[in-house]
Every structure is written in structure tokens, then in C-alpha cells.
Amino acid sequence: MRGFARCTPSLFVLASALVAAPEKAPSAGQVLDRYVTVTGGAAAWRAKRTETDDIEGRTLDGLRVVLRATVTVARGGNSLSQIQIPQAGSEGVFKNVAWVSSHFSGVRIKHGMERDEAMRDARILEEADWRALYPRSRVAGVETINGERSYKVLLLPSPTQKTEWFSIATGLMVRRSAYELSSAGDMPAGYTVEEWTSRDGIKQPSVMRAWRGDFQYRLRVLNTIYDLMGVDLQYPAEVGAYLQAERAGKALPNAEEIIERHIFESGGPEFYEMLHTQKISGTLTFISRNLQGHMETWAADGGKYYQATDIPGMGRQEEGSDGLIAWDRSPSIGPRVKPHTNTGTLGVTLDAAAMLQWRLLLDHVRTEAEQKVDGRDCYRVRLTPRDGSPDILRWYERDTGLLYRSELAVQSDMGQLSLVMTYEQYRDVNDVKWPSRVRISAPGQDTLFSADDVELNQPVDDAVFEVPAEIRELAQKKAETDGAMP
């Protein structure tokens, strides 16, 4: 059963056992052996050749299914998780190849530490042989978990800091935690056992309160079958095709890894989590018109932004939002209240959460090709949004990992426009790489933004985001017409 939990939110490593409760602190071996004993005994475990579990995860209120999968593991280390929710996909280990294949991002072969962990986690039917997997395990103390005094056991070696707590009273596992390795980075995950079920002589957790990062849910084992006939754990055809391409040197990196690499290379998830304000000023050049303007942009948490561009002859073009009312104003068009979806021209709304949780916005991503763009070797990645809006194409530079070009359709006041944004230059700002020269190509118009000054996480006076009085008045009128406050 350890295998299923690994397939999505931190797949769970199964427990070990304790033999008896000694009067003084026991060794890890004693704790784990006792667990094997109280869950059925080594002989019972060793008699099973395969285990197949149907599992389901729901939000704590029970209303929403967040995980549904069938997980099969076989003695010897092969495994296959077939996942229906949150997305169609599969994951497993076959003949020492650890892989993931998802609707979201296609095939990914696990390498290095991630592969080692997957291999180890796949051997769930070897509970009784835990010494082969974690020979240097040790007890790190006694803690009270859910009101039960428990031994805390560090399973070693384990680069993901696998830790399990075993009840001193019953010998059963109470909690398990580890770091889940993925292309998105290490994520703390684990569960606390709430219920146990015995089947065919083996006792296993059947209801667990689980977490992955800040997200909590309840996991249930709906059904367990040992030694199911006709189990085939071979990887799917697309994984075979990928491995063949890999052997021929033609395999492309997985799109998720490419996108995550950009996040890491440009500053890392910690940076984006800590990014609360930005102020950028620079020059906006309308290339074919030989026009230049000065642009200043402020953004802060909560969807607040303000952007002002002064173009000779055109006057000041402003747009902004205080997080509630989005607006723009120019001499040509006058003051307007905009729909909330309409953010700044350069996408200046500061939304670090969106940056880090980009997966939530997309249905799937694929690496399509390796291409030369402006003389740079790039991977072309296609992003398909969940909301049915047109695909986004992105080119990531192979050597630096940074985003070089993005081609997307945006809904403007004048209809849907195709935009090509080329990040020609990044500048080091506060130890992160910030795009300092961006070329924006729209139908009939090419513009170039060159940042002169970039300030990140500096105090920004909230007055900057204040909605002008005439816009507030418009919003009030609009709300009265629509029957709702803005």
C-alpha cells in the first residue's frame, strides 16, 4: 500500500513494526519489527506477491474528490499507479525504470534521487524486509501524536527525511511524513492514520488524514486485493516510445521540468513566495512609429497595480487596480472601469501565487520541439489553459533555462490579439534574474520596453494604488446599474 500514496500527493510509505514495548527506549529495529508483527507477521507479508488498492482522497468536508487511483505493487519492485483524479495519468516502476505519464505533461523519466526514492517506495510488499531498505534507521525520541505516545523513527538512509511514528501502546504506525520530490521542488507530505482494516491476514491503514504542503485531505482505501490475477505492471506504450527516443538522443525534456527550471533559474520559488512589491520604470518604444514614452509600474500583493505611460502627443495613459476596481484612463478614451480579468498591459499584476501554482491554470503542457530562435537554442513548450482559451507557446532557452519568448492571444478592448513577447534581456536584481528588455509584437505594432530601474520588495505607498475619484464615481454608478457593489 505504500505505492499508492506516492503517486500523487506524497505517496505513502507503509509502516513497519514493533515487537514489544520495552521498558527503555527501543532500537529502530525493535520498533519496526514489532510493527510487522502487529500488522500480520513477516510470513503473512512475504506470502503476498501483489497488492492492488483502490484509493480515494476527499477534502476534509467530504464534498470534493481530490484523488482517485488504483495502485498495484508487486514483490520485486515493480509498481503501477493508474490515476483518474486529479488528472488522468499513470506512474510506476518497471525493470528499474521509474516513470510518470500524465495527461498534464506527458512522459517524464525519473532520474537520480527521485528515481532511487521511487524504487524504494515501490517495494511495499517487503515490509518485513525493511532492513534491506532502511538499514540505518534509528529512534529519534518519543512524541505524542493524536494523544498517543509514539516512538519517532527516522528511516535511514532517506534523502526525503522519511519519518514514522509508532504507538508505544499498540505498535501500530500513527503518522508518517516525508518530503515529496518532484519537478516542482520538495514538498512536505504525509498522513496520520485514523482507521485500520484487516484483510487476508494483514492489517493496514484504511483511513488517513493526509497533507501535502498546506493542503489537507482525507484518504481512504476503498478496496484491497492481494495477488490479483493477470496484473500487468509494464509501463505504457508512450513511456516505451520515450525511452526509445531517449536512447537515440532525441528525447525532449518534460515540459513541467522546463517550466520549473525557469522558476528556479530566475529566482526560485522562495523568491516568488517572498515577492510582495515591485516598482519598475523604463522606456517604452513604439518601434515602427519612432515614438518613445516613459513608463512606470507599481505592483503589490492583493492584485494591486498602477501603470502610467507618458507618450508625447498622446498624453498620459494610466491603468490600475486597488484589488477591487480595475480601471484605465487616457486622453483619447477617457476614464473607464474595466472587467477584473483585464490586468495590466504587461501583465504587471503581482501574483506570485499564480507564478508558483501555474499548474492550476493549465489543462496540460507539452514540449513540442527544440528550435533555434534568434540564434538561441530553445525548447518550444505548448501550454493549454483549462478555461478553453487559446494555447500559449513558450520558448525556453536550453542553456540558461530562462523563458525567451511567449506567444499568446489576449482579449483586449479591440478584440482578441495575438501577442509575441520576447524577453531579450534579464538583469540581476536582488539576486534574481528580472526581464529588463521585453519586445512586444502585436498586430501592426511592435514595442520595446527597456527597464531603467527595478525595485523589488521596497516599501510602496498604498496611495499609489488609490482609484481616482472620477473612476470611483463611475464604479459606483456601474454597481448601481448592475445591482452589486464593485
Added chain:
Amino acid sequence: MFARPVGICLLIAGICGPAAAQLTPKQKADNIESFEVVWRTVRDRHPDPKLNGLDWQSIHDSTRPEIEKAQSMAEVRRILTGMLDRLQSSHYAIIPSDLYREIDSTAGGDGSPGIVPVIIGDKAVVGSVEPGSPAEQAGIRPGMVLDAVNGAKLTPSLKLLDNLKNQESPRIVEQSVTKKLNGPVDQPVAIDVIDEHGQPKHVEFERKSPKGKLVRFGNLPETRLYFDSRTLPDGAGYIHFNEFLEPASIMPQFEAALKSFHSAPGVMLDLRGNPGGIGIMAMGIAGFFIDKPGRKLGDMKMRDATLSFTVFPRPERYEGPLAILVDEGSASTSEILAGGLQDLKRARVFGTRTAGAALPSDIIRLPNGDGFQYAQASYTSVSGKVLEGAGVTPDIEVRQTREALAAGRDLVVEAADAWIRSMHP
């Protein structure tokens, strides 16, 4: 976003440039390269990616040998023009290098005598005289026929009309006459006119800086921009500005004028002679007259996008009758605004059919020295009318006459005024 900023004064392919002598090897090479530029530009930029259903590659393969064999520049132009004609689109033209030379040879200068010429029939007539200008002080009056400038008869310029079939032709000639009238400030100009009694008159006076603010917008040449607004004797508001430029200056004046006309029985927006400019200003101005959001003036279809000229209602609007005055010189943004508000039944249009030059076009110089004008988009008004080539047809067609001008009357304003009064019986 930008509609064609100035009237197309160069749309006169084939009217000049007599056949040159034998082409040099360099000219031949330049002609072949020019052909390739023209062919590629159409392939890549024509708003219709299907190129009117033509097999463009096949046209390339059959046309190039003709260019290679051409014996004169005139023949090259004829072949290229023939190729472009197959697109059946306006705004495609080969502009002879000779014409560039003629335009470049004019004196230039910012000085003006204060005369706005108009072409009526086959004559250049004084359309208006700037109050207080040297021309007014010299006794020049609207309706007089302009016969010669600095001793040179205007007949050759007027003869261009025989060769030009385009709706914009009178404007091209008007611009040609204007260029002849203008020159360095404080330098004298001699004008021969024929007055309303058929009597010739010779006057000389110094040019002065014309009214308006000198503005430059990006690549466009410097131009004089002015804005006028006044209340007419019957109480209607009247607004006129000569180009859609400098929104930072024009739009606040427009808004202020409209506020002052708040209780006027109607407003006239005079777009006569306005060649267009910044397209977004059409949407902004329409917002002063339209109260429902989501309305649009029309669509501009480019190769890779369709831009809707959406109207954004202003917080304060004028809701009375709106008359828009147009003529053959109303082009581009003027047509988008007039045609759109006409389609939306928000304005009644008076005057003569507009230039039919709504879409943005570019002119590039070819390796052989000729110019090549090509369309970047097609424009359809909200009712589905293609403005390009056709122009905006006024609801009430009114043509100015020399006699009316001489009598100090503006027949178009009078017609609009009568309509406004009829709306308040």
C-alpha cells in the same frame, strides 16, 4: 491602432514618368529586386491570407520573366501595376520616382498665405480664408478662382485630374496647390485670381505662420494642428479640427466644447478636409455621443487579427442631434468615425462622399527608386459596408459651389443647421 494618418497624395501611379531610355544593367537588377519586394510584401502583408483566391506563386513565376525582359521603367511599372490589379484591392500602387522628385522639388517652408484651396469642377477655388491672414488683408475672398502662383499657372496641376480616377483625386490636387502656395515665412508670394465677376486680380503679400500648433507624432511629418469651436447663430454647436492628432490637446478641447454646447439644439462635427490620424481617437470621440457600452464603429481586419473599433461611453455625453460634415478630403479616422456613427444611427452625415481611404497603408521605397503603397488591413463599418474605396456616402449630399463661397455661404453647414432645426419643431 493607427489609421492612415495623412491623405494619400501619392496615389497616382502611371500618371507621370515617360518611358526612359534603355535600362542600365543596374536598373534591371534593381527592377527585379523591386518586383521581389512587391511580391513578398503582398504575400506576407495582404489582409486576406488567401490573396483573393489567387495562385500567388504562379503569378510570381509568370511575372518575373516579364520584368526581366522589360525595356523601360514605364513597362516595369505597368507590369507591377497589372500584377497588383489582380488583387482587386484599393491602396495598392506603384508610385513613380519622378513624382517623388516633383514633390521634393517644391520649395517647402512653414509659411502660408492663409488660403485653403478646394477643387470645384476643374478649377482651384479659394475655399476659405483665414481671418486676419495676409490673404484676407489683400482682399482674397472665398469663391475666387486661383489661376497662378508666383507667375506659374495652376493648369498643369489641374490637368492631373484628367489622369486621376480616384475619389481622392481632388484632394491630391488641393495638396499640390497648397504646396505651391506655401513657402518660407515672411517671403512674398504672388497670386493671380479671378474674382466672382470674372475679373483677374494680381496680389502680392508675405506668407505668415499659419494658425495652429506645430506638432510631430512619431514618423509623421510636422503638421499644424488646430481646433475651432463656436456657437452658430441658430444656437447649434460647431466643432472642427484639422487632424486626429495630439489627443492630449484635442480631446480636452473637444470635451470642453461639448460641455459648453450642453443645451444647444444640436452639434456639428466638421470633418471636411480632415485626413485622419490616430484611430483610437475615433472611439474616444464616439464615446461622447453613445451611451450604451459594447457598440462598435466597425472592424479592421488585418492578416493576423481583427480589431474592433469599440465605443467607450464617456461619463458625460451629448445626447442631442449630431451632424457630421464630410467631403472628399475626409479620410481614414474621419471616415471610421462618420461611417460608424451613421451606421449606429447616432449621426446624420452631410456633404460629399468621403475619400474611401479608411484602412491603414504603408508606402515603402523600392530598390529602383519607385514607391510602393500597400494595404495593411481592410475596414468594414458596423453595418457591413466596406469603406475602402467606397467611402462614406452622406445622408444628405450637399456640394459647395463657387457662388455660395463667394457669397460667404457654407451650403453644407446650412443643410446641417436646417436639419438640426427640423429636429426641434
